[in-house]
Amino acid sequence: MKIFDIKDLRKLFTLIIALLLSYILLGQAILAMITNDYKSGLIKHDYEVAGYLYRDNGNMSHIKEAFTQKKSVEDYRSGEILLKGVGYDASTNNNLIPNLKAFNNKYAVLVFCLSFSMGITLLFILFIFAVKFNKTLEKASSDILSFMNGNHEIRLDDNKEGSLSKLFSAINMMATSQATHITKEKQNKEFLKDTISDISHQLKTPLAALEMYNEIILDENVNNDVVSSFNLKINSELKRMENLIQNLLKLAKLDAGAIELNKQKSNLKDFLESIIMRFQTRAQHEGKSIILNCDNNLVFIYDKEWLLEAISNIIKNALDHTESGNEICISCDNTPVAIRIIIKDNGFGIHAEDLHYIFKRFYRSRFSKNTRGVGIGLTLSKSIVEKHGGTIMVESELGSGTVFRLIFSKLTTL
Structure with missing residues (x-):
């Protein structure tokens, strides 16, 4: 069986078998002692009965025959009738038979102690094995977490026998492959950079x-x-x-991955106003309006240069897909767990067929009226927002406008 490939399990089963054999031998020794003790008690009882009968009638030869000769069924029946008449039978309470009571009291404690010690010993062996096995697994778990956290040199101990070591060996092979892949990816990124x-x-x-x-x-x-x-x-x-x-x-x-964000805590409203100013001339020229609704005291940790790029692309997209008289509303929403920037317009909207693809690079909708775009602005916005630890979502209905929601968790930005 493959389970016995594990050295510690072999040791455990060997120890348990040795313990059981020891207790079997001890049990046989105790049984022999009980038998001899019972024999001694039985002979003593017979001596007492013989003495009692001799004292009563004095016929020694008849008494000897009573204990040494084979008894007939008639003898058994006569004795049964005689003794049952005084309440002496199999149903008699053990406590009313002094010799039997003394015998039970003597060996009941011994058998209990033997069984109890055997159970405690087995439990102790299993506990020691479980503790040792658990330590091995905890160390393996700690090493795996350390590897995941960047210590790519660490390996599990696979120098022992058994299925567990085979598993550790397979994990080590996977870790080596992963470390090689990570190194290669780093080299590729440096080359691409x-x-x-x-x-x-x-x-x-x-x-x-x-x-x-x-x-x-x-x-x-x-x-x-x-x-x-x-x-x-x-x-x-x-x-x-x-x-x-x-x-x-x-x-x-x-x-x-060649970008390192320079995050700083800054007033969000002032930042958004500076972005709007960049599009104000175009919006006025096209007869469109950009409205900002944001708390004056809302601060946020972000990279101004890159987040400006992300939001600018979304505002530009909104201007490209609205017509004269439409408006673009930018608002901020501060919740206990996140900061949200919402950019909403009442323009052409996005066809339902395109909603799942608008962040895909170079994607061009067959319904789009914009013939100059190349389809990377929103892709870039999504990458920048995610680089900040946020998410970007879009809702739209054809002919009713579009809403972009930029959600930045406070757990990653504060």
Whole structure:
């Protein structure tokens, strides 16, 4: 049986078997002692009866025959009738028979002590084994938690025999594989971080040159409406390209884990007002309004630069999907467990088919009227919010507007 592959279990069963054999031998010794004692008591009783009969009638030969000769059924019947007449039978209370009472009292305590000591010894052995086994499991559990908390060098003790050591060996193999994978992932992230940095520097140079050349052309008074129109379009597309590249780089850095947030406690209302100011000109030009409703004293620990990016993308998305006369409402909600930022508009809304995909990068809805977006703004917002330990949810109904809820647990932000 595989259970006996465990060395400690083999020891336990061997010890129990040895203990049982010892108690069996002890029991046989006690039984022999009881038998001899019973024999002595029986002979003593017969001596007493013989003496009593001899004293009464003096016929010694007849008395000897009574104890040494084989008895007939008639003898048994006669004796039974005689003694039952005085209440001496199998139903007689043991306490009324002095020899039997003394015999029971003598050995009842002995048998009880033997049984009790055997039970206590077995329980003690099982307790010692359970304590030792529990210590092994607790140490294994502690080592596994230590590994999960970053100590990737730790391993379980798998140098013993048995199924438990086989399990520990399998866990160690898994831990080694996981540690190798973690190391490789770290190397990949470092490589991606360096690559992103190189790409960023490489792209900035040609983009800056193209913008400079386009500005030079724009400054030239060529008196050609077609050229001027194309120059303006080129300038717009260059800015769009620069914005796209910057967003892609930011998203790549977040994916690579190359971003360390610089969180600071700051007034949330002042922060949101500064974001709204960035969109005020566009909103007024398009006939839309942005309304803020937030407690003046609400403070929050966050990275201003990155959270600005996240909220700005959501506000920009709201402006892209509303029309003149619509409004965008931004509110703050402070609960005992979380701080919520709610961005709500009464614009076009999101089709039910698209709700599950709006945070997917490069996703473009077939119902969208925005032909200039590339579908990474909301993806970037989601990554930034989650980097802050928060969650982002969206509710929308086609034709009735959209609500984005940014929820930041106080357990992770305070």
